[in-house]
Amino acid sequence: xxxxxxxxxxxxxxxxxxxxxxxxxxxxxxxxxxxxxxxxxxxxxxxxxxxxxxxxxxxxxxxxxxxxxxxxxxxxxxxxxxxxxxxxxxxxxxxxxxxxxxxxxxxxxxxxxxxxxxxxxxxxxxxxxxxxxxxxxxxxxxxxxxxxxxxxxxxxxxxxxxxxxxxxxxxxxxxxxxxxxxxxxxxxxxxxxxxxxxxxxxxxxxxxxxxxxxxxxxxxxxxxxxxxxxxxxxxxxxxxxxxxxxxxxxxxxxxxxxxxxxxxxxxxxxxxxxxxxxxxxxxxxxxxxxxxxxxxxxxxxxxxxxxxxxxxxxxxxxxxxxxxxxxxxxxxxxxxxxxxxxxxxxxxxxxxxxxxxxxxxxxxxxxxxxxxxxxxxxxxxxxxxxxxxxxxxxxxxxxxxxxxxxxxxxxxxxxxxxxxxx
Amino acid sequence: xxxxxxxxxxxxxxxxxxxxxxxxxxxxxxxxxxxxxxxxxxxxxxxxxxxxxxxxxxxxxxxxxxxxxxxxxxxxxxxxxxxxxxxxxxxxxxxxxxxxxxxxxxxxxxxxxxxxxxxxxxxxxxxxxxxxxxxxxxxxxxxxxxxxxxxxxxxxxxxxxxxxxxxxxxxxxxxxxxxxxxxxxxxxxxxxxxxxxxxxxxxxxxxxxxxxxxxxxxxxxxxxxxxxxxxxxxxxxxxxxxxxxxxxxxxxxxxxxxxxxxxxxxxxxxxxxxxxxxxxxxxxxxxxxxxxxxxxxxxxxxxxxxxxxxxxxxxxxxxxxxxxxxxxxxxxxxxxxxxxxxxxxxxxxxxxxxxxxxxxxxxxxxxxxxxxxxxxxxxxxxxxxxxxxxxxxxxxxxxxxxxxxxxxxxxxxxxxxxxxxxxxxxxxxxxxxxxxxxxxxxxxxxxxxxxxxxxxxxxxxxxxxxxxxxxxxxxxxxxxxxxxxxxxxxxxxxxxxxxxxxxxxxxxxxxxxxxxxxxxxxxxxxxxxx
Numbered sequence: 001x002x003x004x005x006x007x008x009x010x011x012x013x014x015x016x017x018x019x020x021x022x023x024x025x026x027x028x029x030x031x032x033x034x035x036x037x038x039x040x041x042x043x044x045x046x047x048x049x050x051x052x053x054x055x056x057x058x059x060x061x062x063x064x065x066x067x068x069x070x071x072x073x074x075x076x077x078x079x080x081x082x083x084x085x086x087x088x089x090x091x092x093x094x095x096x097x098x099x100x101x102x103x104x105x106x107x108x109x110x111x112x113x114x115x116x117x118x119x120x121x122x123x124x125x126x127x128x129x130x131x132x133x134x135x136x137x138x139x140x141x142x143x144x145x146x147x148x149x150x151x152x153x154x155x156x157x158x159x160x161x162x163x164x165x166x167x168x169x170x171x172x173x174x175x176x177x178x179x180x181x182x183x184x185x186x187x188x189x190x191x192x193x194x195x196x197x198x199x200x201x202x203x204x205x206x207x208x209x210x211x212x213x214x215x216x217x218x219x220x221x222x223x224x225x226x227x228x229x230x231x232x233x234x235x236x237x238x239x240x241x242x243x244x245x246x247x248x249x250x251x252x253x254x255x256x257x258x259x260x261x262x263x264x265x266x267x268x269x270x271x272x273x274x275x276x277x278x279x280x281x282x283x284x285x286x287x288x289x290x291x292x293x294x295x296x297x298x299x300x301x302x303x304x305x306x307x308x309x310x311x312x313x314x315x316x317x318x319x320x321x322x323x324x325x326x327x328x329x330x331x332x333x334x335x336x337x338x339x340x341x342x343x344x345x346x347x348x349x350x351x352x353x354x355x356x357x358x359x360x361x362x363x364x365x366x367x368x369x370x371x372x373x374x375x376x377x378x379x380x381x382x383x384x385x386x387x388x389x390x391x392x393x394x395x396x397x398x399x400x401x402x403x404x405x406x407x408x409x410x411x412x413x414x415x416x417x418x419x420x421x422x
Numbered sequence: 423x424x425x426x427x428x429x430x431x432x433x434x435x436x437x438x439x440x441x442x443x444x445x446x447x448x449x450x451x452x453x454x455x456x457x458x459x460x461x462x463x464x465x466x467x468x469x470x471x472x473x474x475x476x477x478x479x480x481x482x483x484x485x486x487x488x489x490x491x492x493x494x495x496x497x498x499x500x501x502x503x504x505x506x507x508x509x510x511x512x513x514x515x516x517x518x519x520x521x522x523x524x525x526x527x528x529x530x531x532x533x534x535x536x537x538x539x540x541x542x543x544x545x546x547x548x549x550x551x552x553x554x555x556x557x558x559x560x561x562x563x564x565x566x567x568x569x570x571x572x573x574x575x576x577x578x579x580x581x582x583x584x585x586x587x588x589x590x591x592x593x594x595x596x597x598x599x600x601x602x603x604x605x606x607x608x609x610x611x612x613x614x615x616x617x618x619x620x621x622x623x624x625x626x627x628x629x630x631x632x633x634x635x636x637x638x639x640x641x642x643x644x645x646x647x648x649x650x651x652x653x654x655x656x657x658x659x660x661x662x663x664x665x666x667x668x669x670x671x672x673x674x675x676x677x678x679x680x681x682x683x684x685x686x687x688x689x690x691x692x693x694x695x696x697x698x699x700x701x702x703x704x705x706x707x708x709x710x711x712x713x714x715x716x717x718x719x720x721x722x723x724x725x726x727x728x729x730x731x732x733x734x735x736x737x738x739x740x741x742x743x744x745x746x747x748x749x750x751x752x753x754x755x756x757x758x759x760x761x762x763x764x765x766x767x768x769x770x771x772x773x774x775x776x777x778x779x780x781x782x783x784x785x786x787x788x789x790x791x792x793x794x795x796x797x798x799x800x801x802x803x804x805x806x807x808x809x810x811x812x813x814x815x816x817x818x819x820x821x822x823x824x825x826x827x828x829x830x831x832x833x834x835x836x837x838x839x840x841x842x843x844x845x846x847x848x849x850x851x852x853x854x855x856x857x858x859x860x861x862x863x864x865x866x867x868x869x870x871x872x873x874x875x876x877x878x879x880x881x882x883x884x885x886x887x888x889x890x891x892x893x894x895x896x897x898x899x900x901x902x903x904x905x906x907x908x909x910x911x912x913x914x915x916x917x918x919x920x921x922x923x924x925x926x927x928x929x930x931x932x933x934x935x936x937x938x939x940x941x942x943x944x945x946x947x948x949x950x951x952x
Contacts, residue, residue, distance in 0.1 A: 301545025
């Protein structure tokens with residue numbers, strides 16, 4: 001029995017190339033870690049960096065010598081990079097990657113906060129609040145893209161939602177009426193996108209861009225003609241109430257952030273979980289993913305491809321519209337022209353950075369929210385680092401993600417392709 | 423009888439019983455038009471219960487269109503589908519499945535990133551309820567295992583489709599149809615992607631399915647398989663039924679029915695008179711689009727005046743090998759020499775102009791520009807050279823006279839040389855490619871899948887031109903996944919498997935032996951050991 005299959009031989013022979021993804025990432029971490037230890041360490045004053053649990057400089061705090069911290073965390077980044085580069089513990093490579101990036105961030109913070117203080121509650125709270133529209137926007141994107149429809153009109157859905165929320169909220173004098181019409185605003189944009197993309201097979205990215213411009217134009221026009229002259233009657237929506245859950249709200253840091261928050265925070269968190277399990281564990285989700293990956297296969301087993309796409313894009317419109325309500329019913333008390341200022345595009349970035357999954361998008365949105373919060377913090381303490389650098393972060397991170405450095409981003413196979421029957 | 427198929431699956435526990443009355447299918451006067459083209463012209467076919475009914479016809483004869491109507495993907499313009507003496511209308515595959523008809527498509531309808539069980543469950547999911555339908559994954563898995571055991575079709579419910587070889591994917595497709603309790607199975611060109619051994623296995627599966635009372639419609643253009651398995655044969659040509667035959671009809675007669683005239687199935691050629699070595703490939707290593715090694719250390723030599731055929735199941739590195747030679751793909755290691763010239767790193771244009779003719783495997787993507795006329799397609803390689811033009815202009819007169827000449831010489835059937843290539847049949851498009859590539863003085867001619875999607879008449883013609891080119895002293899490299907074609911054309915056959923040449927054999931080698939090599943099984947000491 002000397003029969004041998006080539007498969008067996010190939011397994012012995014196949015050499016692994018030296019420059020694996022792990023090694024690239026490891027090298028990058030070693031470089032930025034070294035840079036952090038040297039540059040941040042030498043720039044940081046030898047004073048305490050205090051991370052306080054209260055709103056001011058007093059009170060309980062975690063503190064560390066800024067210079068020592070900057071060097072320490074820089075070296076930790078190098079260590080994490082070293083593990084990756086040496087090819088050790090491959091199963092945990094993503095953990096080391098995240099640990100490396102976090103310690104780089106901490107090194108940076110030690111430098112910046114040295115001699116100052118950073119209120120943790122305020123930072124976390126601000127992060128979540130800034131991330132809130134991003135989470136909802138990215139979830140809207142997940143719904144569309146997993147079913148095969150690219151949605152770059154999240155920005156437009158935000159604007160329509162924000163506008164409709166402010167207008168109807170003021171006129172009806174009810175924040176709930178505002179929230180409902182914000183969802184309707186998002187659905188209007190989604191419906192145009194769906195009809196153009198699914199029925200008329202128009203290029204989805206082009207439609208999305210046009211819809212963004214359309215939303216910007218129409219809300220801007222109505223704002224100037226209608227809202228600005230009569231702000232009292234049209235542009236003073238009631239605000240979403242904060243709900244305080246007694247007991248839980250007294251837990252340090254987590255309590256005030258989660259249990260003394262407005263309703264939208266909970267809507268967003270619940271939606272992340274619902275969409276995650278919906279996509280992965282239900283019939284609706286299985287069919288949605290099938291339609292996004294291989295619509296013809298779905299069609300041949302009797303799934304209505306177009307119907308499901310319509311449904312999911314419209315659901316996405318609801319979610320994005322609610323995200324838009326954040327701007328007028330939570331963040332500020334009124335609508336202004338182009339008030340979303342590109343948040344929809346950052347949400348899109350979060351969607352891609354989060355690899356088209358609900359939890360991934362959630363994590364990415366939090367990360368981007370943190371970057372924005374940090375930018376305002378830095379300008380408040382007169383940091384020499386321009387806040388624009390941090391505002392750049394979402395786009396930079398997305399570029400890195402799309403370039404395939406942090407794990408392969410694989411979009412659904414049929415994403416953006418119209419389905420033509422037969 | 424009408425309630426027979428309202429549910430997608432039987433309630434658990436009743437799955438072991440088979441149908442009492444086997445399904446009988448009649449197609450009556452089915453007609454389907456696409457614009458002016460009549461794809462199906464009043465087709466009548468009866469499939470008796472428990473038989474394998476072969477639908478034989480050339481590519482483009484209308485077989486798939488007919489079956490897509492039967493499966494509810496298309497709706498007939500005229501005619502009736504009658505199941506068990508009851509006329510039915512199938513608006514979607516859902517209706518067809520409910521009537522007991524299942525289909526395994528030529529291009530598998532499987533989601534690559536799903537597991538086997540997910541793919542099989544899709545569209546007929548087991549759910550525990552809930553607003554979105556909470557999936558019962560344990561029951562889905564169990565259903566798969568049950569069906570797989572009942573019909574003797576081993577599949578792993580937890581494997582991802584993209585990790586499975588084609589043969590296994592096809593089993594998944596069959597199991598998918600069978601879990602839906604269908605009684606008539608349409609197999610659309612099921613053997614196109616299989617090795618000879620896998621084909622044998624499939625035929626065995628088909629036999630056992632009919633023994634269990636299922637009917638099978640087997641669509642193919644391969645005569646040998648038809649003769650091996652079919653109980654009855656219906657031949658379709660240009661959208662019409664041109665005859666029925668029994669399996670003991672000879673291959674020649676079947677081919678003549680299919681094409682409409684007598685066909686010479688053998689490639690006529692004299693023994694080769696090989697000369698000097700023209701193409702020499704050594705230690706070639708090439709990656710595919712995903713960066714996975716596709717060609718893994720190939721050594722080959724093609725001599726003047728001989729045809730070297732590369733046999734192998736599609737996807738074993740043949741495409742990448744040829745693309746590397748043509749300068750269309752980066753070479754990771756190794757050397758490619760055309761006589762004394764090093765081709766590695768040369769642009770494709772320079773390679774073509776060093777005397778290499780190339781028929782790419784994907785005609786419509788790489789072979790012709792469909793929106794261009796026949797004339798223009800015939801000079802795509804020489805448009806900036808005398809006599810057709812220079813860097814600034816193209817000489818329309820020279821282009822037109824060249825086209826008139828080539829159209830006649832290569833028997834290209836078109837309304838005029840100015841008509842668009844997209845309007846031509848597959849065979850005539852391929853003749854345009856062959857004509858263009860043979861118009862330059864050649865040292866090497868490479869043809870990838872030279873007759874894929876080409877009618878039998880044109881196949882004959884293209885084969886004879888390839889042999890003619892060989893007899894002029896050109897070195898010829900032919901890559902084909904049709905073993906018959908390789909055996910017919912080649913003077914030596916290299917069998918490629920997983921990026922390596924397993925062996926170089928003579929075309930007289932028994933087919934079973936070549937088939938085993940194509941499946942990666944070498945009879946003696948491992949070849950890679952060197």
